[in-house]
Amino acid sequence: MKGATRSIWIVVGLVLVLAPLGLPPFAMTLLTEAVILGLFAMSLDLMFGYTRLVSFGHAAAYGFGAYACGWLLLNTGMPLLFAVFAAGLLTGVMAIGVGWMCTLATGVSFSMLTLAFAQLLYAISFKWTSVTGGSDGLAGIPRTIGPLGFAALSSKTGFYYLALACLVGGFLLCSALVRSPFGAVLRGIRENEAKTTALGYNTRLYKIAVVAISYGLGGLAGALYAPFAGFANTELLFWLLSGQVLIMVIVGGSGTLIGPVLGAAFFMLMEHQLSAWTEAWALYFGLIFIAFVLFAPQGIWGLATGWLQMGRLQRPAPRP
Amino acid sequence: MPLLELDGVTRRYGALVALDQVAMKVEDGEVRAVIGPNGAGKTTLFNVITGTVKPTAGTIRFAGQPIAGLPSHQVCRLGLSRTFQITSLFPEMSARQNAELAAQARHPGRWRPFGGARIFKEARQRADAALDQLGLTGIADRPAGLLSHGDQRLLEVAMAMAQQPRVLLLDEPTQGLSVEETGQAVDTLARFLQASRMTVLLVEHDMEVVFRLAHRITVLHRGTVIADGAPEQVKADQRVQDAYLGGLD
Numbered sequence: 001m002k003g004a005t006r007s008i009w010i011v012v013g014l015v016l017v018l019a020p021l022g023l024p025p026f027a028m029t030l031l032t033e034a035v036i037l038g039l040f041a042m043s044l045d046l047m048f049g050y051t052r053l054v055s056f057g058h059a060a061a062y063g064f065g066a067y068a069c070g071w072l073l074l075n076t077g078m079p080l081l082f083a084v085f086a087a088g089l090l091t092g093v094m095a096i097g098v099g100w101m102c103t104l105a106t107g108v109s110f111s112m113l114t115l116a117f118a119q120l121l122y123a124i125s126f127k128w129t130s131v132t133g134g135s136d137g138l139a140g141i142p143r144t145i146g147p148l149g150f151a152a153l154s155s156k157t158g159f160y161y162l163a164l165a166c167l168v169g170g171f172l173l174c175s176a177l178v179r180s181p182f183g184a185v186l187r188g189i190r191e192n193e194a195k196t197t198a199l200g201y202n203t204r205l206y207k208i209a210v211v212a213i214s215y216g217l218g219g220l221a222g223a224l225y226a227p228f229a230g231f232a233n234t235e236l237l238f239w240l241l242s243g244q245v246l247i248m249v250i251v252g253g254s255g256t257l258i259g260p261v262l263g264a265a266f267f268m269l270m271e272h273q274l275s276a277w278t279e280a281w282a283l284y285f286g287l288i289f290i291a292f293v294l295f296a297p298q299g300i301w302g303l304a305t306g307w308l309q310m311g312r313l314q315r316p317a318p319r320p
Numbered sequence: 321m322p323l324l325e326l327d328g329v330t331r332r333y334g335a336l337v338a339l340d341q342v343a344m345k346v347e348d349g350e351v352r353a354v355i356g357p358n359g360a361g362k363t364t365l366f367n368v369i370t371g372t373v374k375p376t377a378g379t380i381r382f383a384g385q386p387i388a389g390l391p392s393h394q395v396c397r398l399g400l401s402r403t404f405q406i407t408s409l410f411p412e413m414s415a416r417q418n419a420e421l422a423a424q425a426r427h428p429g430r431w432r433p434f435g436g437a438r439i440f441k442e443a444r445q446r447a448d449a450a451l452d453q454l455g456l457t458g459i460a461d462r463p464a465g466l467l468s469h470g471d472q473r474l475l476e477v478a479m480a481m482a483q484q485p486r487v488l489l490l491d492e493p494t495q496g497l498s499v500e501e502t503g504q505a506v507d508t509l510a511r512f513l514q515a516s517r518m519t520v521l522l523v524e525h526d527m528e529v530v531f532r533l534a535h536r537i538t539v540l541h542r543g544t545v546i547a548d549g550a551p552e553q554v555k556a557d558q559r560v561q562d563a564y565l566g567g568l569d
Binding site: 176177179180181182183184185187188191192194195196197198199200201202203 | 370372391392393394396397401402404408409410411412413420421422424425426427429430431432433434435436439440479483
């Protein structure tokens with residue numbers, strides 16, 4: 001890593017780690033939610049940005065993870081830490097089926113199948129009242145400490161660090177993945193799937209794998225959200241959220257992992273600022289989204305790295 | 321034993337018979353061209369051999385092993401690498417990355433979800449060797465989408481070669497090239513074929529290209545083989561001349 005980039009990372013890391021010391025509680029709540037949504041958006045980037053698998057139903061992952069985690073915390077004595085990871089894992093396993101089904105189709109049909117699947121879960125969450133609580137959802141989800149300690153995680157600050165650790169862990173996992181031989185195949189599928197198949201790759205299996213990993217991480221984000229908010233409701237499975245997370249990825253900069261995290265934070269910030277100012281905040285955010293698509297399709301992260309590189313052009317360029 | 325052997329291969333699309341009882345043998349080290357007028361079934365033949373399309377009937381053996389009906393990625397992994405009639409590349413990757421991804425497909429560690437430095441290194445070596453064979457070393461770092469059409473056609477061949485195949489299937493390697501580009505590409509291909517002694521199955525429209533590259537020619541017309549033999553023999557064949565002049569109805 002180059003010197004300038006590394007120092008930026010160190011500063012960002014320090015700010016995030018030290019944030020609980022300086023920020024008031026409501027800001028910490030926002031920041032925690034931004035971190036959770038950042039993980040959610042990053043998980044979608046694996047599919048959308050790296051494999052060009054456009055999911056219109058990524059809320060399925062988030063909602064499923066949230067309900068699974070909420071159910072485990074409410075109905076078993078499972079401690080928070082285990083419930084969160086178990087829910088993420090469950091989502092990933094469930095997504096093998098989703099991936100298997102959705103990859104029967106490609107392109108827009110793939111997207112429609114992901115949407116259909118999310119809507120299916122949405123309908124189930126309404127009807128299966130004994131498990132999901134129906135339209136009330138699951139309320140009063142505890143942050144069970146459990147026999148092994150980890151008491152610190154159930155506090156507001158502790159939970160923030162848990163979410164942050166999941167985001168950083170997720171990022172390290174994803175960035176290793178996209179740089180690996182497996183990731184090279186994903187890029188091949190993104191650019192020319194027919195050719196990738198002709199080269200001898202079983203592209204469908206790769207796609208199912210990336211859907212499972214992506215949903216698993218999205219489920220982990222949802223699993224963090226349930227004990228964070230204390231509830232899980234049907235909105236977490238609604239198509240609106242699927243659309244919003246796509247917007248976060250695009251505005252932040254797809255195919256970069258970091259970009260979608262920034263996009264999620266930007267989305268939260270805008271929602272917060274604009275909604276304080278007008279009821280029709282979504283309208284204005286829509287305009288911002290259109291502006292990004294038209295004038296900065298590389299997103300926030302693309303703009304930022306573009307500026308950094310422009311600065312670097314003055315000096316003799318080191319090999320990338 | 322022939323390296324590639326087709327017997328009674330038939331492919332129907334409804335009432336249309338695209339391939340009708342095609343039989344042919346390709347020996348190890350041979351450069352075989354399949355020619356025929358438009359719609360003769362040449363590309364269907366390729367698609368059937370490579371598993372893109374399943375044959376309706378018939379057997380295909382590769383090194384004695386039946387491969388008819390296997391999915392294309394499995395056929396490819398056995399050692400049959402193909403190029404496409406319409407250029408198919410990864411346009412945003414460099415020429416070298418294109419060849420590396422092709423080489424990686426043969427590596428048992430291609431699934432590895434982390435690390436992989438050794439796999440990349442091996443792929444890189446094979447890719448560089450293949451690019452060198454086709455004289456593309458100089459443009460290895462350029463994005464494939466920005467190469468000249470001629471270089472793109474050769475890059476496809478290099479990608480197939482990076483897989484170290486036993487049979488190379490070339491679907492109209494000079495398709496869409498200008499006369500001048502065709503000349504250069506054929507020079508490079510001829511040099512490469514002579515040096516590598518690859519077994520090649522070649523579909524080609526351009527007769528000059530065929531006569532320069534092929535050891536033996538199979539002529540398809542309306543899905544059936546109407547001639548098979550050395551270039552001079554085929555050239556003199558009355559049925560072939562009729563087929564190309566639009567007769568034989």
